[in-house]
Amino acid sequence: LTTGALLAQMLVDPVGLILRWYDELQVAQVSLARLVGVRDIEPGTGDAALAPDGRHVRAERVHFGYHEGVDVLREVSLEVAPGTRLALVGPSGAGKSTLGRLLAGIYAPGNGTVTLGGAELSRMTAERVRTQVALVNQEHHVFVGSLRDNLRLARTDAEDAELWAALGAVDADGWARALDDGLDTEVGSGGLALTPARAQQIALARLVLADPHTLVLDEATSLLDPRAARHLERSLSRVLDGRTVIAIAHRLHTAHDADVIAVVEDGRISELGSHDELVAAGGAYAALWRSWHG
Ligand code: ATP
Numbered sequence: 001l002t003t004g005a006l007l008a009q010m011l012v013d014p015v016g017l018i019l020r021w022y023d024e025l026q027v028a029q030v031s032l033a034r035l036v037g038v039r040d041i042e043p044g045t046g047d048a049a050l051a052p053d054g055r056h057v058r059a060e061r062v063h064f065g066y067h068e069g070v071d072v073l074r075e076v077s078l079e080v081a082p083g084t085r086l087a088l089v090g091p092s093g094a095g096k097s098t099l100g101r102l103l104a105g106i107y108a109p110g111n112g113t114v115t116l117g118g119a120e121l122s123r124m125t126a127e128r129v130r131t132q133v134a135l136v137n138q139e140h141h142v143f144v145g146s147l148r149d150n151l152r153l154a155r156t157d158a159e160d161a162e163l164w165a166a167l168g169a170v171d172a173d174g175w176a177r178a179l180d181d182g183l184d185t186e187v188g189s190g191g192l193a194l195t196p197a198r199a200q201q202i203a204l205a206r207l208v209l210a211d212p213h214t215l216v217l218d219e220a221t222s223l224l225d226p227r228a229a230r231h232l233e234r235s236l237s238r239v240l241d242g243r244t245v246i247a248i249a250h251r252l253h254t255a256h257d258a259d260v261i262a263v264v265e266d267g268r269i270s271e272l273g274s275h276d277e278l279v280a281a282g283g284a285y286a287a288l289w290r291s292w293h294g
Helices: 003-007 013-028 096-103 126-132 147-152 160-169 173-177 196-210 224-239 275-281 284-293
Strands: 057-064 075-082 083-091 111-116 133-137 215-217 244-248 260-265 266-271
Touching: 057 215, 083 096, 096 133, 096 173, 096 244, 096 275, 126 224, 133 196, 133 275, 147 160, 147 196, 147 284, 160 224, 173 215, 173 260, 196 224, 196 284, 260 275, 260 284, 266 275, 275 284
Parallel strands: 083 244, 083 260, 133 215, 215 244
Antiparallel strands: 057 075, 057 111, 260 266
């Protein structure tokens, strides 16, 4: 399986992001006030100066714990150049998903900063975060409502023409145009039941509408048959094109074609490099790779 094939099994979830944001903030004991109702970047101080490229991701001396006194991430510093694909690998429980959620703005670091395009994520409004970064995972949310409502969750002001363009971008316009009621079709429980592949296309279309600079992808086990997975892989690779991508690879074989691999061990980044560099370096990644092959 290529990384792309696995990425294709993932889902885009801007709404879940917001819902989880509130939920998980409680869990994370992060002050809500830090993230909600805080000021956006001051106009004129120059997004231009601060954000030469919104796809530039930087974590500096990031600490994080879910519970007081239990550090999950310790002193994580990382810079991801615009348009790079970074894979996070490492043992179960090392902190990969947690780091991914911090880079996606779902949690705020206890100490340290995460910046996107030079602007600190925890100081942005929720609205602005959504233009910067989205978390893509296996949870797919089709809500009770029309197809239009489901798509507009990503951008409430989107016109129908834009919704159709987004559906077209993920190869979903064929079946959607065949629906008697088009965008007015009721979906979700009680409405039209969408196959997992179609639900994933809706989620991808939301991503096209939200159009964030950076995507954090948490890999999933497949819900799809191989043909549907290949089909979706093509759509997803178009959606990923040109964006910064941070893929949380819970299994090693999904990481090796990333531009850069970060090995996360015990809440720290222990190795950073391309697959070939890390294999040649003979460290933890090389050992994992050998044991996986062996
Ligand atoms: P895996 O590959 O198994 O998913 P991971 O490297 O992604 O692991 P995380 O999921 O980030 O690791 O978990 C890091 C640590 O944080 C673990 O000890 C885990 O139990 C803990 N943890 C993760 N999520 C939460 C949460 N919501 N509340 C409390 N503790 C959590």
